[in-house]
Structures are given as C-alpha cells and as structure tokens.
Amino acid sequence: MQGWTRRGVTAAGLGMAVGVSAAGAVTPDPISATPFPLSQVRLKPSIFLTSIEANQRYLLSLSPDRFLHNFRKGAGLEPKGEVYGGWEARGIAGHSLGHYLSGLSLMYAQTGKPEFRDRAAHVLSELKTIQAKHSDGYAGGTTVGRNGQEVDGKVVYEELRKGDIRTSGFDLNGGWVPLYTYHKVFAGALDAHQYAGLADALIVATGLGDYLGTILESLSDAQIQEILRAEHGGLTESYAELYARTKNQRWLTLSQRLRHRAIVDPLAAGHDELAGKHANTQIPKIVGSARLFELTQNADDARIARFFWQTVSRDHSYVIGGNSDHEHFGAPRQLASRLDQQTCEACNSYNMLRLTRHLYGWSGDAALFDFYERTHLNHIMSQQDPQTGMFTYFTGLASGLGRVHSDPTNDFWCCVGSGMESHSKHGESIYWKRGEGVAVNLYYASTLNAPETQLEMETAFPLSDQVVITVHKAPKALDLRVPGWCDTPVLRVNGKAAGVGQGGYLRLTGLKNGDRIELCLAMHVRVEAMPDDAKLIAFLSGPLVLAGDLGPSDQPWEGVDPALVSDETAPQLVAAGGLHQYRLGTQGKPGDLSLQPFFLQHRNRTAVYFRRFGSAEWVGEEAVWRQAAKDRVDMAARTVDSIRLGEQQPETDHAFDGTPNTATITHIAERGRLIQKGYLAFDLKTAEGPLVLQVAYAGRDRNKSFRLLVEGQVLATETLSGEPTMARNVITYPLPAALTAGKTKVRVRLEADRDQWANVYEARILKRAPAQTT
Structure with missing residues (x-):
C-alpha cells in the first residue's frame, strides 16, 4: 500500500503529547485522550450490534466447566465437564478459558446483561478453588509429554524454577507455548476485574502473578531472556497492569525484566528486523512496552511502540489492515509474492488495534484512527460470520479463496479466542475524552451516556455516508474525526453549516441540549497498489x-x-x-x-x-493469460475424481482413514491434512486409459519425506522441495496401468516415519494429457 491516508502518520504525530528533555528522558505529560468506559456505550441496531448478538449466543452456548476440565484435573479435582476438541484437546488447552473470561467480561460491560458477569464469576470461583488446591497461586490447563505420558503442564514451570530451560522458539521444555496460555488466563482475570467489577478477579490475577513471579525472580536476566525466546503472549503487559491496579513495585520490576531484548532493542534503535519472525508473538510484547511507557515514561518504551506500529502498518500490512503470511513477517514492503491462503492472521489485527489505542491515547492524532477504522471494518468485521458467530483464523487474499470458519466445539484456535473478545467490544473506541472535549472517532450507531455528556448517533455507517448525532447533554466541545479518505465532509447543526477544522477533526463548541448534528462523509473510490x-x-x-x-x-x-x-x-x-x-x-x-x-x-x-x-502489454500477454484459463478448463475436463482433504463430506465419500495424529488443517482458507508419523489413506475413482495421480502439497514445505502408495505398492518416495513464494506444490505421478486395470477405484496412501507437519490439500486422478501419453 502507498500509505493509510493522504495526511499520513509521522513519528512526530505519534508523539505530539510526549515531551522529551535534553537528556532524552520522556517527561510525564498527561495522556491526551482516554476512551469512555465501555459500560457507558450502547450499540444501536447495526452490523456491529448484529455481530455482538451473534457472539452473545456463542458465548452462552459454551460451557465454562468444559474449559476448566484440565485446570481441575491438574489440581487433583474431579472435572465437571468433558474437555472440548481441537486445540483444547491438545497441549495448549487453557488459552480459550482466558479469552472466554475476557469475552464474558467485555460483553457484560458492552451490554449490561448480568448472565455474562455471572459466568465470569463462576470461572473465577473455580480458579480460586484450583489455586487453593495447588496452594501456591498456580492454575493452568496445559499438558506436556513426560515418559510417554501426558501430564499436567505445571511440571514445565517447576523445571524452570530449577534453571532447566529448553526452547526452540515456540515450545518451552516440550510444552506448546505454556507461557502464552498462562498469560491468557492472567489477562482474563484482569479483564474480569476491570470490565465486570469482580473483586475475586484481582485475587486470582495476583495469585497467578505470584506463582510465576516467584520462579522468574529466582532466575538470572540471561535465563529470563532465554525463556522469552518462547512465545509468551503479553506477560509484560499483564505484570505492568497488575502493578497499575495494586501499586506493588514487585510487579513493575517483573514487567520490566520481561522485556524481550532481542526484539525490543532493535526497535528502540529504529531498526526493522522483523522479517522471518512470528508476527503475533511480537505484537503483545510491544503492547507491553506501550503500557510500561504510560506507567514509567521510559523513552525507550515509547520509541519501541511508535516505531513498531509505523513499521508494521506501513511496511508489513495488506489492504485490509491485516499483516503476516503463514503467521510470519516478511521483508518490508515485499508483499506481492506473499498472497495466499494464510495471509492476515486475525489475532495480529486484534493486537494491533490494542496497540493503536495506546498510541492514540498519547497523542490524540486522528490519523491513527484511519488505520484503526480500516482494520476493524475490513479485517475484524470480516472475521466473524454473523449468522453462525464462528470465526476465521486467516483471511486469504489470493483470488479464488473463501473464508474457513471455526467449528463451535472442535477448533478453538488462537483466533477463536481473540474473536470472542473482538466481537464483545465494538463500542470501545467510538467515543473518547480528548482534552476538554469529546471526540467521535468511529461512526458506529450508538449512544454515550456519561456524567459529562450524553449523545445518540444514528447511522448505517459504513454502509451509509450519513451520520446524525443528537445532543442530549452537551459537552464543552465535540470533535468529529474527518477520515483521511474523505475530501469534502459536510457538517450542519440544526440545518446550518458549522464546524471548524482542527488537526483532523471538525470542532463544535457552544452546543445545547437537543441540537441535531448532521455529517455527510462522501465515499469515493480509490486505488491502492502493492508497494x-x-x-x-x-x-x-x-x-x-x-x-x-x-x-x-x-x-x-x-x-x-x-x-x-x-x-x-x-x-x-x-x-x-x-x-x-x-x-x-x-x-x-x-x-x-x-x-x-x-x-x-x-x-x-x-x-x-x-x-x-496496459493495453499494449495485453496484446503480448493475452495469449499466455488465456492459455492459463484453457489449462484450468482442460484439467477440470480430465479429472476422473478428486478429494479435498480436511473436509468432512469429501473424506466420507472417499473412505478416508488415518492414524490419529494426521490432524485436520482447519485454520486456513483451504483445509487439508498433516502427513505425520503414521499414515492417511483414501479411495479415488479410476477410468479407462492412461491416468496420472496429482497431489497438491503446501508450497512452502521443504525436506518433508514420506511414501506415496497406490493399492499397496510404492508409487514414489517423496521429499518435498517447495519454495517460500509457492502457494501450492502440485506434483503429478504417472499411474502404471497394472495398478488401475479392471478397477473402479484405487486406495491411495501416504505414510511417514516421522512427525514433520507436512501439509497435503488435495489429490485427484486425471486422464493423461495428450502430451503425457506420447
């Protein structure tokens, strides 16, 4: 993209409220803007309310006791519900409980409906019981393999206490991101304290902080930095927030020790070293830096947050505002070759919006909301199917891709968890206190009922360019954000032209109760090219x-x-x-x-x-382009049978079978299967004449080795040699006539001797093309 808006966002703009002394220390200027509490905002009928209502149904359909299964079991207590499927049935179990607790608390604040607060209170009561049984503040749902058995993940933390630290970047001592999961529960408790007003929440959060803190305090800084190589979510932020709530210096010290130096130091120096790094592992770390800046006014933390935000939003983001491909950052401003089924992980945008709120709070810069609005409308609002309430993991942007939504009880990806939160709080960033006035940053149909002002906004935005705001209790000043995409806003108060332009806003003063404000935001078409x-x-x-x-x-x-x-x-x-x-x-x-x-x-x-x-270019390229179309039609005509792996009906139709570890790939735009240690097998129909078997593997998979068998005979011993820019690696294998003669179907089997996370999407039998039969 060429930039978010015509006015742009500069480093100075991001820091306009942050003073820097001659010595380089950031002076403790007051935060320029703060959001009105979510509890003071109510959504009116709109796409946003529809989304909230769909998420309400989903949250209420879920069982807290099923999420708590591993927590109780690990504490030696009898579980009250069966464990859910998907990620909850694997080593990362427990992260969903934290997101669920946050979602319930946010939904209570957004709607005022007591059933959400009651469920949050139930979760906290259970967590207190679990912590008491452990007697040290611990509560966790993760599991890990030890001596051939799956055991409670607490063993990992006790190993860390002894200085036994092993990680390759995601795992920690063999556990699947246990600190990431621990953070989700920690953050959920803090959210229940803030948004649902539950006193037990701070008790639970303090217990969680104490258990992990005691371990970290016994380790050297070098050991902590080694631990931080593993994905650890937003632990920096949670400890900072625990300090903000309790004023206990211990928590601030821990938060500061949890700065991941390998990531934040280059950012503080203005260096983009993000290429090749897992994207959503990094964003929560930077949100932590932003929160630390607000508490300590440390200049490095401010620089880290501002530079990271600028870099990601400008150099690593696609047109919908999302970022990353296959969950990773690539080279800056090199996006054209990174368009496939795994672009734009939803968790990334969830966290980038959280970071944007912090930066706006420092500066009150309207341009920050150009990014926020774009990402919220085009990525977050596309993530949820409002009919079912289900969520996507990735948002594939290559042509021909569709969205793959979660199953209600058998996926529980990270983006299902963040989705529970994202679609519980659409009112959180509409209204802000900005200086002595009130700023409207998002034109979402809603009401604001605060002690200092009461406003009612009627609009079908973004599906309409008309906004009407009725003043029920007038603020001292009302600032209406002018989006960067709008050249000619028209503002009227009681039918008369009004408003003074001021730093990306139209400012109204002297308003009276009963005033009617009409705003027209002309929406024109524009083009953005890949950088x-x-x-x-x-x-x-x-x-x-x-x-x-x-x-x-x-x-x-x-x-x-x-x-x-x-x-x-x-x-x-x-x-x-x-x-x-x-x-x-x-x-x-x-x-x-x-x-x-x-x-x-x-x-x-x-x-x-x-x-x-271009028209002249098309003269030379048309034949090539049309041949590609012809080739696709030809392939469809030659296809005898095909199976789309990872989809229930096609697998049922083709008698799919496999070892339990050949998991379904359900979080990308095209489903598939993993070729793990063991096998997967299915039937495909045959026909007369020379045939070939065509298999589509993940284009990026390299050095993945397995055997391909047909009717029990080895057709190929394969070692994949994909490339980073390939969406798919499609390999064609000639089928010997003896394997298919006289048969209406054959059994295809892929088997491997080791676990390797090789992805296979589709297989088909085709009649050989004329050129292949000679």
Missing part, C-alpha cells in the same frame, strides 16, 4: 475494501485470477446502483465482475487484488 508491484491493485470505497464476487465458497473455484486492461494507473470502476456497489465493466478480463465490500462476503470466494495490464 512492490504497482500493477497489482486493490479498490476501496470510502473506508471499505471492495472485492470481486467469485461465487459461493462451498463450491470449487477453478477459474483464473480476474484482471483488468487499462492504461490508467488508477482505473475507474463502473457504478452499479448503490453505495459500494461497482463493476469492472469492459476492462475486466475474462469478463465483467461485480465488486462489493469485502467484509460482507462471508460465504463467497473473492478477488481483492487485481493484476492490471
């Missing part, structure tokens, strides 16, 4: 990313990437009868295509980025 490929472009209408509709996601898509032929660097779309409704028109290839807001297309396959050909 490293000016001819790979996306379209936006006002705040919304537009996407082509390529048909329902439950149907295979075998077309070619939509493109357009235009000599304009910013091609014009054809209006199609309503706001945010457009078509490619005659410039579209292979034909016209309708475009509408990306976030709304929950069950469609879409095209977000379009390749633009």
Whole structure:
C-alpha cells in the first residue's frame, strides 16, 4: 500500500503529547485522550450490534466447566465437564478459558446483561478453588509429554524454577507455548476485574502473578531472556497492569525484566528486523512496552511502540489492515509474492488495534484512527460470520479463496479466542475524552451516556455516508474525526453549516441540549497498489475494501485470477446502483465482475487484488493469460475424481482413514491434512486409459519425506522441495496401468516415519494429457 491516508502518520504525530528533555528522558505529560468506559456505550441496531448478538449466543452456548476440565484435573479435582476438541484437546488447552473470561467480561460491560458477569464469576470461583488446591497461586490447563505420558503442564514451570530451560522458539521444555496460555488466563482475570467489577478477579490475577513471579525472580536476566525466546503472549503487559491496579513495585520490576531484548532493542534503535519472525508473538510484547511507557515514561518504551506500529502498518500490512503470511513477517514492503491462503492472521489485527489505542491515547492524532477504522471494518468485521458467530483464523487474499470458519466445539484456535473478545467490544473506541472535549472517532450507531455528556448517533455507517448525532447533554466541545479518505465532509447543526477544522477533526463548541448534528462523509473510490508491484491493485470505497464476487465458497473455484486492461494507473470502476456497489465493466478480463465490500462476503470466494495490464502489454500477454484459463478448463475436463482433504463430506465419500495424529488443517482458507508419523489413506475413482495421480502439497514445505502408495505398492518416495513464494506444490505421478486395470477405484496412501507437519490439500486422478501419453 502507498500509505493509510493522504495526511499520513509521522513519528512526530505519534508523539505530539510526549515531551522529551535534553537528556532524552520522556517527561510525564498527561495522556491526551482516554476512551469512555465501555459500560457507558450502547450499540444501536447495526452490523456491529448484529455481530455482538451473534457472539452473545456463542458465548452462552459454551460451557465454562468444559474449559476448566484440565485446570481441575491438574489440581487433583474431579472435572465437571468433558474437555472440548481441537486445540483444547491438545497441549495448549487453557488459552480459550482466558479469552472466554475476557469475552464474558467485555460483553457484560458492552451490554449490561448480568448472565455474562455471572459466568465470569463462576470461572473465577473455580480458579480460586484450583489455586487453593495447588496452594501456591498456580492454575493452568496445559499438558506436556513426560515418559510417554501426558501430564499436567505445571511440571514445565517447576523445571524452570530449577534453571532447566529448553526452547526452540515456540515450545518451552516440550510444552506448546505454556507461557502464552498462562498469560491468557492472567489477562482474563484482569479483564474480569476491570470490565465486570469482580473483586475475586484481582485475587486470582495476583495469585497467578505470584506463582510465576516467584520462579522468574529466582532466575538470572540471561535465563529470563532465554525463556522469552518462547512465545509468551503479553506477560509484560499483564505484570505492568497488575502493578497499575495494586501499586506493588514487585510487579513493575517483573514487567520490566520481561522485556524481550532481542526484539525490543532493535526497535528502540529504529531498526526493522522483523522479517522471518512470528508476527503475533511480537505484537503483545510491544503492547507491553506501550503500557510500561504510560506507567514509567521510559523513552525507550515509547520509541519501541511508535516505531513498531509505523513499521508494521506501513511496511508489513495488506489492504485490509491485516499483516503476516503463514503467521510470519516478511521483508518490508515485499508483499506481492506473499498472497495466499494464510495471509492476515486475525489475532495480529486484534493486537494491533490494542496497540493503536495506546498510541492514540498519547497523542490524540486522528490519523491513527484511519488505520484503526480500516482494520476493524475490513479485517475484524470480516472475521466473524454473523449468522453462525464462528470465526476465521486467516483471511486469504489470493483470488479464488473463501473464508474457513471455526467449528463451535472442535477448533478453538488462537483466533477463536481473540474473536470472542473482538466481537464483545465494538463500542470501545467510538467515543473518547480528548482534552476538554469529546471526540467521535468511529461512526458506529450508538449512544454515550456519561456524567459529562450524553449523545445518540444514528447511522448505517459504513454502509451509509450519513451520520446524525443528537445532543442530549452537551459537552464543552465535540470533535468529529474527518477520515483521511474523505475530501469534502459536510457538517450542519440544526440545518446550518458549522464546524471548524482542527488537526483532523471538525470542532463544535457552544452546543445545547437537543441540537441535531448532521455529517455527510462522501465515499469515493480509490486505488491502492502493492508497494512492490504497482500493477497489482486493490479498490476501496470510502473506508471499505471492495472485492470481486467469485461465487459461493462451498463450491470449487477453478477459474483464473480476474484482471483488468487499462492504461490508467488508477482505473475507474463502473457504478452499479448503490453505495459500494461497482463493476469492472469492459476492462475486466475474462469478463465483467461485480465488486462489493469485502467484509460482507462471508460465504463467497473473492478477488481483492487485481493484476492490471496496459493495453499494449495485453496484446503480448493475452495469449499466455488465456492459455492459463484453457489449462484450468482442460484439467477440470480430465479429472476422473478428486478429494479435498480436511473436509468432512469429501473424506466420507472417499473412505478416508488415518492414524490419529494426521490432524485436520482447519485454520486456513483451504483445509487439508498433516502427513505425520503414521499414515492417511483414501479411495479415488479410476477410468479407462492412461491416468496420472496429482497431489497438491503446501508450497512452502521443504525436506518433508514420506511414501506415496497406490493399492499397496510404492508409487514414489517423496521429499518435498517447495519454495517460500509457492502457494501450492502440485506434483503429478504417472499411474502404471497394472495398478488401475479392471478397477473402479484405487486406495491411495501416504505414510511417514516421522512427525514433520507436512501439509497435503488435495489429490485427484486425471486422464493423461495428450502430451503425457506420447
């Protein structure tokens, strides 16, 4: 992208309220802006309320006691519910409980409905019982393998206490990110204290902090830095927040010792060394730095947070505001080759929005909300299917991909957890106290009922450009954010033009109770190109990313990437009868295509980025492009049978079988299976004539070794040699006639001698192409 807005966000803009002395120390200037409490904001009928209501149904459908299964079992208590499936049935169990506790607490604040507070209170009561049984403040749901048995994850912490520290980056002493999971419960307790007002929550949080803190305090700084190589969530922030609540210096000292120097030191020096690093492992660390700055005014913490935010939002983010591919950062401003089914992890955007709120609090800079608005509308609001309340993990941006949503009880990915939170708090960033006035930063239909002001906002934004605000109790001043995408806002008070422009806002003073404010935010179409490929472009209408509709996601898509032929660097779309409704028109290839807001297309396959050909260029490229289309049609015609692995019905239809560790890959835009130690097998139909077996593996998988058998005979001993830029690695294997002669189907089997996380998506039997039969 070329930048978030025309006005941009500069380093100075991010720090305009932060004074720096000659000695380099940041002076303790007051925070410029604070959000009104979520409990004072209520959402009115809108897409945001619909999302909240869908999440309410989901939260109430879940059983706290099932999330608590491992917690009670590990404490020697009888579980009250069966463990859930998916990640909850694996070593990372417990992270969902923390997110669930946060989601319940946020939902109580957002809606005032007591059933959510009551559930949060139940979870806390159980955690207190579990902590008492352990007698040291510990409560955890993780498990880890020891001597061939799966045991309670507390053993990892006790090993750390003895100085036994082993990690390769994610695991810690063989446990799957136990500190990450511990943080989620810690953060959930703090959220229950803040948003649900439950006194037990601070007791639980203090116990959790004490248990882990006692271990960390016994270790050297070098040992702690070694531990921090493993993903540890936002422990820095949680200890800082525990200090803010209790004023106990112990917690601040621990928070400061948990700065991961290998990450934050380069950022403090203004160096982008993020390429190759797991993205969401880093973002919570930086949120921790932001919180420490607010508590200590340490200059390094401010620089870390500002530089990281600028770097990620400018150099590592896609048009919808999300970042990362295959969960990792790549080289800065090198995104065109990183478009596939695993772009834009939802947790990343959840955490980037949290960081943005901190930075806005320091500066009150309206431009920060250009990023916030874009990411919230186009990524977070696209993450949840409002009909089912289910969530995506990744948001694939390559053409032809659709969204894959979670199962209610058998996935529990990290993004299901953060999704429970994201869709419990859509009102949290609408209204802010900014100086002596009130700022409206998001135009979401809502009411604000605060001691100093009462406002009511009626709008269908972002599906309308009209906003009406009724003043029921007038503030001293009202600042209305002018989005960077809006050139010509029109503001009227009681029918008369009003407002004075001031730093990205229109300021109104002298308001009276009963005043009616009307704001029109014109939404025009604009083009954004990839930073490293000016001819790979996306379209936006006002705040919304537009996407082509390529048909329902439950149907295979075998077309070619939509493109357009235009000599304009910013091609014009054809209006199609309503706001945010457009078509490619005659410039579209292979034909016209309708475009509408990306976030709304929950069950469609879409095209977000379009390749633009100049008219002269198209003369030379058309034949190649059309041949690609012909090849796809030809493949469909030659296909005898195919199986999409990881999907229930296709696997049932093809008699799928496998060892338990051949897990389903459910968190990406195309489901699949893992080729682990053991086997997976399925049937495929055959036909007369020469045939080939074609298997699609993950394009990035390298040095993954296994055997491919057909009818019990080894067809190939495979070692994958994928490349980082490949979405898929499709390999074709000729089938000997003797294997298929006289048969209507054959049994295909992939077997491996070691666990290796090799991904396989699809297999098909095809008739050989004429060139293959000679």
